[in-house]
């Protein structure tokens with residue numbers, strides 16, 4: 625689903641993660657009034673698959689888009705479109721790179737936490 629030519633915006637990892645965290649908690653990024661954190665606070669809604677490094681199988685991605693596996697950016701886009709009912713972010717945007725970086729940090733915490 626990520627176009628082959630689309631390279632994510634590049635920036636230092638710590639900068640992206642900090643921006644991603646702010647966006648994750650921002651209810652104005654979508655049109656539904658929800659923020660990512662509305663559903664994902666305290667690791668809410670994450671399934672077992674989220675413990676594995678990307679790319680990996682995600683039920684929602686398979687059910688809604690027929691994908692066998694997704695990377696972090698693709699998972700952000702899927703949650704933008706499906707539960708957030710919003711347009712996907714531009715592939716080269718800083719926002720997408722930031723959310724993808726934050727989600728990968730979140731994944732590590734989730735894997736640690738539920739061990």
Ligand code: HEC
Pocket residue numbers: 648658659660661662663664669670671672673674675681682683684685699700703704707708723727
């Ligand atoms: C209305 C609830 C809701 C909102 C809002 C939401 N999500 Fe999700 N998200 C889900 C559900 C449900 C799943 C579980 C999907 C699955 O495992 O099949 C999920 C799964 C995920 C996963 C883990 C998938 C995996 O296993 O790799 C990530 C990462 C994620 N969401 C990121 C986001 C981001 C970023 C946003 C904001 C742009 C967001 N979500 C907004 C409901 C939501």
